Amino acid sequence: GDSVTQMEGPVTLSEEAFLTINCTYTATGYPSLFWYVQYPGEGLQLLLKATKADDKGSNKGFEATYRKETTSFHLEKGSVQVSDSAVYFCALETLSGGYNKLIFGAGTRLAVHP
Amino acid sequence: NAGVTQTPKFQVLKTGQSMTLQCAQDMNHEYMSWYRQDPGMGLRLIHYSVGAGITDQGEVPNGYNVSRSTTEDFPLRLLSAAPSQTSVYFCASSYGTDDSPLHFGNGTRLTVT
Numbered sequence A: 001g002d003s004v005t006q007m008e009g010p011v012t013l014s015e016e017a018f019l020t021i022n023c024t025y026t027a028t029g030y031p032s033l034f035w036y037v038q039y040p041g042e043g044l045q046l047l048l049k050a051t052k053a054d055d056k057g058s059n060k061g062f063e064a065t066y067r068k069e070t071t072s073f074h075l076e077k078g079s080v081q082v083s084d085s086a087v088y089f090c091a092l093e094t095l096s097g098g099y100n101k102l103i104f105g106a107g108t109r110l111a112v113h114p
Numbered sequence B: 001n002a003g004v005t006q007t008p009k010f011q012v013l014k015t016g017q018s019m020t021l022q023c024a025q026d027m028n029h030e031y032m033s034w035y036r037q038d039p040g041m042g043l044r045l046i047h048y049s050v051g052a053g054i055t056d057q058g059e060v061p062n063g064y065n066v067s068r069s070t071t072e073d074f075p076l077r078l079l080s081a082a083p084s085q086t087s088v089y090f091c092a093s094s095y096g097t098d099d100s101p102l103h104f105g106n107g108t109r110l111t112v113t
Helices: none
Strands: A003-006 A011-014 A019-021 A023-026 A033-038 A044-050 A056-059 A062-065 A075-077 A086-096 A099-104 A108-113 B004-007 B010-013 B019-025 B031-038 B042-051 B054-057 B064-066 B076-078 B087-094 B108-112
Touching: A003 A086, A003 A099, A011 A019, A019 A108, A023 A033, A023 A086, A033 A062, A044 A062, A099 B042, B004 B087, B010 B019, B019 B031, B019 B087, B042 B064
Parallel strands: A011 A108, B010 B108
Antiparallel strands: A003 A023, A019 A075, A033 A044, A033 A086, A044 A056, A056 A062, A062 A075, A086 A099, A086 A108, B004 B019, B019 B076, B031 B042, B031 B087, B042 B054, B064 B076, B087 B108
């Protein structure tokens, strides 16, 4: 079945460092892909999305490109801040029973230190 | 605009007890769902609903019941709690269409002893 695999965390970086969180997926067809972020004590929030191959989603300095050939959707940011410390989830949207559902990866915790 | 509201935020139960986790949304979303979040496993879908009176099972439905009598509310019931149900539970809603992202509540942390 459809699945999402993320790199294991935690990822620990210094402020202004470059961030990459890897995400690969297995799916039939061409699903929409998402990154969600969860700040401490809160629910998940949509960070960015891409709906077709070669699309680039971007938001708040984060970017991810939908790579069909490598079935990947890696999250990147050029210069992280302490406020980016959170858990990041990669997800794909699958059609099941006539409705769209999200399948999530295990999540990657990011800790950014001053 | 309250969004998705979950209550309670924390709950401790003894094995065998029952309880209901409440979820309400004020965005007129047709689609509502319950997830559980466990370390290293991401979020797994428990049950979902595509409208009032319509519910269906997700990936891990055993031990949980749901109903959807109104568009706004989607309670999750544990009839006989087990330690394996210790988790953080999230309710989420959306319009259920393309380009309609899921909106999540802040979660309920449940401990079953």
